[in-house]
Amino acid sequence: MKAEVTVQRWEQELEARGETTLERFRRGWARLQEVDGKAGARVVAGLADLAPDLARYLIEFAFGDVYARAGLDLRSREIGTVAMLAALANARPQLEVHLHGALNVGLSQDELVELLIQVGVYAGFPAALNALEAARKVFAERADPGG
Amino acid sequence: MKAEVTVQRWEQELEARGETTLERFRRGWARLQEVDGKAGARVVAGLADLAPDLARYLIEFAFGDVYARAGLDLRSREIGTVAMLAALANARPQLEVHLHGALNVGLSQDELVELLIQVGVYAGFPAALNALEAARKVFAERADPGG
């Protein structure tokens, strides 16, 4: 059966690769710091007592597996993430983290405003308006990092 | 009051610019064809009997006002739109149109698969899995345009 054949091939590849969870973790932690900077570290620290394994999965899976992939540049990844979080509109803290992330990987504030205006077309004006409030807060934090 | 002052200034700017709805429409129609190609034309044709004004707003506002703006390149705009539509997950027909659009403005199929994998992190595995089904259909249409 097709799934079994696929699974056997994957097992052989994974055995050849010999990757450990520690390697994924280290790759993810480096990527998380590169993208989200201090805002990412705060998320990790905040989960350390209550659900440390979810923080580990964020590092290992979201950043060590997905964000560390080679096939799409970081700028494009952050554009996609910011657009998603703005459209979902129930992820305000994460939207702020990734607005920082987008600025960290080279997007300008003007480009982010452009992107959030576009959110209005596909997810409605309220989603765009609320995302712009998150951007206002993040831009102010960048202007006054000690604030 | 602040809003009134802003409004007066905007009126002066708009008067100086003298832009007509016809100009917005023409700019939007050109942009829509550039981005969405035949898939966009089908959306317009499909609305022409039932709600022609919504089709006009799509052309005039979504493409003539927003998508025609200079501050963000088309590639980035399509990344944002595809990510949003995949995350919202209730916009399957529009996701297909913009997967075509993303390919039209230069994204590769591999880059789109990367983007949709990333959807899983922020909107959940089901959103990613269903978006990949849309991509499978769109990629097949590109392989066999007469199909």
Add this chain to the structure above:
Amino acid sequence: MKAEVTVQRWEQELEARGETTLERFRRGWARLQEVDGKAGARVVAGLADLAPDLARYLIEFAFGDVYARAGLDLRSREIGTVAMLAALANARPQLEVHLHGALNVGLSQDELVELLIQVGVYAGFPAALNALEAARKVFAERADPGG
């Protein structure tokens, strides 16, 4: 404590009223037929084998309690319901039922198209476009009831 006092008062009112579930059911069934007509009856019939109690709750609660209330006219109720279902965008079958319902209580097809165009502003163009496809189907069913 406040909740206990409120609860005691409600118990006295409910005792004085003496309403039975049968009365709510009959009131709800009449209202459901008035609003949704055959489309509502199909929903009830469809649930009768698998989850009959959910069908009863739909009749008793949604229509016998809520839709039968006096404080808002049926036309306004259907406008609200159609707008909600179009915005949620994951309730296509229910949107079709209530587009029929809205026509049944006196809204015109043109008014419904107006309402669905407005959905685009608050829930995004995809929600509006998909709701208009539902309207197209419902309007065709009205034009050809035997179809």
Add this chain to the structure above:
Amino acid sequence: MKAEVTVQRWEQELEARGETTLERFRRGWARLQEVDGKAGARVVAGLADLAPDLARYLIEFAFGDVYARAGLDLRSREIGTVAMLAALANARPQLEVHLHGALNVGLSQDELVELLIQVGVYAGFPAALNALEAARKVFAERADPGG
């Protein structure tokens, strides 16, 4: 091809109409003030520094194009908008603006409570409960406009 024919006809109509963006803006600003009053003006003022063009689109498109249309009365439009924003449940600031708007165009507080109770049937009790908290705040602001 159908879309091209439609587009040509629209261009002729738009040319004959000769409408400018300034006219749309003035019509929209009048409509926004009529519906949302001070709450709408605050939204515009709040965006003026960060994303003035989104505020303009709100005025020109949402109010100058859509809300100014003749085919549906303002009372019905506000019922639809309040119901949508309550159901989406991620648009609290906008829900407050349009609860004010609904009162401005003639709905009573009791009618709005009726509408929000009905939200519970289609979007779940949490959406209704949270929308009623928004209504509580808005009703208090109306009772004490200087508060």
Add this chain to the structure above:
Amino acid sequence: MKAEVTVQRWEQELEARGETTLERFRRGWARLQEVDGKAGARVVAGLADLAPDLARYLIEFAFGDVYARAGLDLRSREIGTVAMLAALANARPQLEVHLHGALNVGLSQDELVELLIQVGVYAGFPAALNALEAARKVFAERADPGG
């Protein structure tokens, strides 16, 4: 026709049962207190002035009809409700009430953390992260009930 036959049978059953709304109310109030404790009473008290009938429907329908049903144990019901509210991610106050409820009917804090980690797989990491913040608050309230 099928619906009419079903309706007639239900009317006979309801007549034989003779259940009153007062009975549903009493059953629901007992269930609500058993599950949600003080947090549930606060919801009821909070609605008593603005929309008392919605509070009654919550008691009569949500708890007197649905939560009082015999076919699924309370522990399983609370797992389902917490998972839904976390996934919907726009129901923070209700999520807190039902995190209390889940603890009240016997789930441990560790089990709830497990459940919320799992939310990340299906509704995305942001939904899981935000639900864990709600859990942190609820767990602190349990540790310091007078706080």
Add this chain to the structure above:
Amino acid sequence: MKAEVTVQRWEQELEARGETTLERFRRGWARLQEVDGKAGARVVAGLADLAPDLARYLIEFAFGDVYARAGLDLRSREIGTVAMLAALANARPQLEVHLHGALNVGLSQDELVELLIQVGVYAGFPAALNALEAARKVFAERADPGG
């Protein structure tokens, strides 16, 4: 700083554990088969050409990391997943897979109907009605596995 200390401790733990991705994969594949059976294998096979890495992440992360955790029994996990997927309502194929999964780990059809009725209270009647349609299909597949 707190995050760095946490990260160092995790690195030490992961080094001591020495877990490889192959181990996670094997654990996940076993769990996926236990829970979702053939429906899960079909998902994996379906992704193998287009996005094999997403299928691997589903096995390694969703099942090898999360579903394989010890702190919550499989029955409870499936209740949570079915409730989430029904509430999100944009995950119909995944809802079907996990309705099979819930039956595989010991829930009865009657218990699932109970759970889906409860969805109506928190996510609205449309979500419950549409989830019950999914259940109808899944129950029929169980009755006629060759169908």
